[in-house]
Amino acid sequence: MIEDIKILEAVERYISGQMSPDERVYFEQLRKTNPDIDQMVVEHTFFLQQMNRFDETRKLKNNLAETHIHLSEKGLIRSPRLKGKAKVIYLYNRYKKVSAIAASIAGITALTFSALVWSVSPEKTANKSDIVNLSRDIQSISQKVGEIEKKSQEMDEKITQVTTPATDLPIQYKSGGTGFLVDAKGYIVTSEHVIQNARNIAVQAFNGPDLPATVVFRDAARDIAILKITDKNFKSPGTIPYHIRRSGADIAEPIFTLGFPRNDIVYGEGYLSAKTGYRGDTLTCQITVPANRGNSGSPILNFNGEVIGILSGKQSNAEGAVFAIHSKYIVNAINELQKDSAHQLIKLPSASQLKNAERQQQVKKIESFVYMVKVD
Amino acid sequence: MKLDNNENALLQGLARNDKRAIESIYKDNYNLIQALVINNNGNSEDAKDIFQEAMIVLFEKVRSGDVTLNCQVRTFIYSVSRRLWLKRLMTMNRFQVAEGHEEMVSVDEEMEEHEKRNNDFLIMEKAMGGLGEPCKSLLEAFYLQKKSMQDIASGFGYTNPENAKNQKYKCLMRLKKLFFSQYKNESP
Numbered sequence: 285m286i287e288d289i290k291i292l293e294a295v296e297r298y299i300s301g302q303m304s305p306d307e308r309v310y311f312e313q314l315r316k317t318n319p320d321i322d323q324m325v326v327e328h329t330f331f332l333q334q335m336n337r338f339d340e341t342r343k344l345k346n347n348l349a350e351t352h353i354h355l356s357e358k359g360l361i362r363s364p365r366l367k368g369k370a371k372v373i374y375l376y377n378r379y380k381k382v383s384a385i386a387a388s389i390a391g392i393t394a395l396t397f398s399a400l401v402w403s404v405s406p407e408k409t410a411n412k413s414d415i416v417n418l419s420r421d422i423q424s425i426s427q428k429v430g431e432i433e434k435k436s437q438e439m440d441e442k443i444t445q446v447t448t449p450a451t452d453l454p455i456q457y458k459s460g461g462t463g464f465l466v467d468a469k470g471y472i473v474t475s476e477h478v479i480q481n482a483r484n485i486a487v488q489a490f491n492g493p494d495l496p497a498t499v500v501f502r503d504a505a506r507d508i509a510i511l512k513i514t515d516k517n518f519k520s521p522g523t524i525p526y527h528i529r530r531s532g533a534d535i536a537e538p539i540f541t542l543g544f545p546r547n548d549i550v551y552g553e554g555y556l557s558a559k560t561g562y563r564g565d566t567l568t569c570q571i572t573v574p575a576n577r578g579n580s581g582s583p584i585l586n587f588n589g590e591v592i593g594i595l596s597g598k599q600s601n602a603e604g605a606v607f608a609i610h611s612k613y614i615v616n617a618i619n620e621l622q623k624d625s626a627h628q629l630i631k632l633p634s635a636s637q638l639k640n641a642e643r644q645q646q647v648k649k650i651e652s653f654v655y656m657v658k659v660d
Numbered sequence: 661m662k663l664d665n666n667e668n669a670l671l672q673g674l675a676r677n678d679k680r681a682i683e684s685i686y687k688d689n690y691n692l693i694q695a696l697v698i699n700n701n702g703n704s705e706d707a708k709d710i711f712q713e714a715m716i717v718l719f720e721k722v723r724s725g726d727v728t729l730n731c732q733v734r735t736f737i738y739s740v741s742r743r744l745w746l747k748r749l750m751t752m753n754r755f756q757v758a759e760g761h762e763e764m765v766s767v768d769e770e771m772e773e774h775e776k777r778n779n780d781f782l783i784m785e786k787a788m789g790g791l792g793e794p795c796k797s798l799l800e801a802f803y804l805q806k807k808s809m810q811d812i813a814s815g816f817g818y819t820n821p822e823n824a825k826n827q828k829y830k831c832l833m834r835l836k837k838l839f840f841s842q843y844k845n846e847s848p
Contacts, residue, residue, distance in 0.1 A: 289829045324761065331836060337777065338784040339804045342679050344719055348712045351679070351686050361690040363704050 292323070295328050323348060335513070357391045459656035462543040462582040462595075463487060463511060466528065466614065467630045468520040470513035472497065473580035473614055474657050475596050476504050479511070487513060487655040489521070490549045494658065501621045506567060506613045507596050510621060521652040526583070527636035529590040531609045533569065535559060539575055541595060542647065543582030544656040551647055552579075554606075556592070561607040568607040569593060575606045581657060589638025589646055667733050671845040674715075675722040685715070692762070693741045695821055700745065710748070717767075717774045731765045739764045743771055782845075786837035795831035802828055 297303050300313050315322045328386030343485030356363040463474035472487055479485055479499055486494040496520050501510040533539075533556050539555045561568025571584060575598050584593040614632075621627045638646045666710055673681025693714065694707035702710075717740045742764070774835070788796055794816060801807045801815070813824040 292829060292832075331839070333800075333838070334780055334784055334804055338781055338788070339800075340677065340723065341716060341719075341777075341781050342785075344682075344716060345712070347677060347679055347682050348686070348715055352690075352708055352712070353682050355683065355687055357692070360687050361691070362694060363708065406805060546690075 292328075295321075299329050299332065300327065306511070326483065338434075340582060342634070345499060365417055406635050434600075450525075461578055461659060462580065463657045464542075464583040464591075465521070465524055465653045465655070466510070466618065466632055468522065468524055469630070470474065470518050470520070470586050471500070471627075471656070472511040472513065472632055472655055473583075473594060473617075475594060475609075476502050476507045476509040478580050478657055479509050479659055480504070482659040484509060484660045486658045487511065488658065489655050490651055493517070497657075500624075500627060501617055503613075503617060503620075505592075506617070507609055508516040508594065508613055510617060512615060512627075518550045518618045524633035524653055525646075525649045526585060526589045526591050526633060526653070528614050528632050529592050530615050531612070532559065533586065537592075538587050539571060539573065539592065540587075540643070540647075541575075541579070541582045541584050542654045543575075543579040543595065544654075545576035546580035547656075549651055549654060550579075557605075562605075565607075568609055571595075571606050571608050572604050573593070573606055577626075580654075583650075584611075585642075585646075585650070586648075588653040589636040589650075591640070665693065667729075669720045670733065671718075671729065674719055679720075682715070683821055685718075685733060685737075686711075689737050692738060696738070696741060697745055701749065702745065706745075706748070710741050710744050711737075713744055716771055716778075720774060720777055721770055731763070735763045735765055736767070739767045740763045740770065743767060783839060783842045786842065790838050791831070791835055794827075795834060798828055799822075799831050799835060 288598060294311065298308070303311060315325060327482060337341070351365065352361075355361045356365055404473050460476045461474070463472040463478075465471065466473050482499070485497045485499065485525035487497050488494050495513050495515040497511040497513045497515075499509055500512045501508075503509070535556055535558065538553070538558045539556055540551065542549055542551055544550070552574040554571055557572045558571060560566055561570055569592075571593070573584070573595075577581075582595040583591045584595055586592050590611075591614070592611050594611070594614065596607050596609050598607065599605040618630060618632055622630055638649060642647075670681045670685055671781070674685065690707075690711055693711040694704060697707040697710055698704065714737045718733070718736060721736075791799075797813065798816060801812050802809070807830075809821040809824055812818075812828070813821045816824065818824040818827065
């Protein structure tokens with residue numbers, strides 16, 4: 285093996301041109317007479333070239349990746365910016381050097397400063413009173429901090445005072461069960477509270493059979509759940525005619541809904557009355573539309589056939605105050621669900637096919653996509 | 661079309677893997693390619709992949725000494741990206757990319773060369789990945805970072821350069837074996 289190592293070393297020195305002229309002549313002679321050596325030179329040259337190319341391309345790839353992040357963070361290219369963890373890592377890498385320099389400057393300053401203080405301090409014993417003053421200042425500062433804390437405590441108390449009666453108020457969101465398809469492969473959106481304590485879930489299209497379904501996504505905070513029909517007999521009713529709106533809706537925008545407050549599908553019409561929900565909740569909006577037990581999870585559509593929300597409940601002590609979860613949270617929920625490889629093919633309907641159609645036509649098209657959700 | 665001096669300087673910079681040149685070419689051309697990909701059933705992530713691969717094709721071209729591009733950088737990148745995206749779409753069973761108004765050039769040779777090089781890259785990447793430590797770092801230090809055997813021996817904790825040399829030899833043989841077993845299988 286020592287022989288082999290020596291030969292390899294010679295080959296490498298030959299390739300990189302490190303041989304003296306005499307040595308080179310000798311080696312070239314050897315190459316001519318010994319085909320094995322010749323073969324080795326050819327092969328090794330090729331291999332080193334491959335390694336160098338690999339290294340160059342790898343460096344380029346790293347440079348490109350960094351450049352992309354850098355330019356999109358600066359807004360110089362129209363690519364989405366980083367979020368969350370990736371951004372922290374990017375910023376860390378970017379400012380690593382700067383912060384190291386900053387830290388060392390801070391260190392130097394601190395050293396110089398303390399040196400200065402040390403060299404000055406023996407002469408100035410009179411400074412003592414200053415120090416006392418300073419510490420008193422600190423004390424008064426800490427007093428102030430204490431006051432602030434007290435104040436914020438008081439505020440907390442006030443807030444609890446505000447919120448406690450609220451829990452006593454008899455707000456009972458009436459639960460029920462309606463859902464609607466968001467992907468023709470059998471994904472149904474409904475309110476989370478509808479299926480909250482469910483053991484078995486079945487969905488039923490108007491005049492259709494019961495189809496077993498399972499919960500594939502739930503978000504109690506946003507009151508959204510996504511069900512997947514598991515029944516093999518489920519046949520997609522076709523392309524979903526409505527579109528899920530990503531942006532907010534406008535006050536006074538006319539709306540309608542379809543739901544199952546009883547064993548028949550019921551149409552309701554109204555308008556968006558406030559952009560926020562109960563007590564200014566930004567998750568929901570307030571709508572004025574007839575709603576009864578069983579309407580929870582109903583789609584709220586505008587007249588262009590865009591879903592703008594999910595009906596989630598109503599305030600029992602106020603007339604006509606019904607609340608709906610903003611449709612953008614459906615989009616968010618679907619995005620979350622897509623991260624799960626089993627559901628990554630889920631796709632929201634792309635465009636509304638209901639624009640400019642008569643209301644009766646719109647309802648006729650939509651009704652086969654709205655399901656009664658049954659829970660035991 | 662004649663290249664202006666600025667573009668020539670950028671290409672020379674790219675050949676040296678110079679960050680500023682890369683950033684400049686990136687900034688001036690990325691949006692065009694993103695629009696192409698997004699308008700043809702892609703998303704911004706696809707656009708990034710396609711654009712960066714086109715940059716690699718351009719790099720390979722200028723790196724091989726062919727700094728005389730016979731068209732503008734923009735035209736070259738667009739032509740390559742379009743080909744790359746069309747190829748990607750074909751693997752997804754879609755066959756059309758809408759015609760744009762951009763000027764185009766033939767990039768058949770470059771695409772063929774790139775395919776081969778990309779293949780080589782993947783084989784080497786796999787071989788390096790299968791090598792394990794400390795072999796990988798040892799070979800990279802010697803062959804890529806061009807460190808001396810003396811430095812490597814002290815850096816990797818070998819008692820003397822001879823030991824490091826022995827180890828390096830063994831590692832190289834393993835890497836070559838890994839590389840050529842794949843390379844010979846894949847190339848005719």
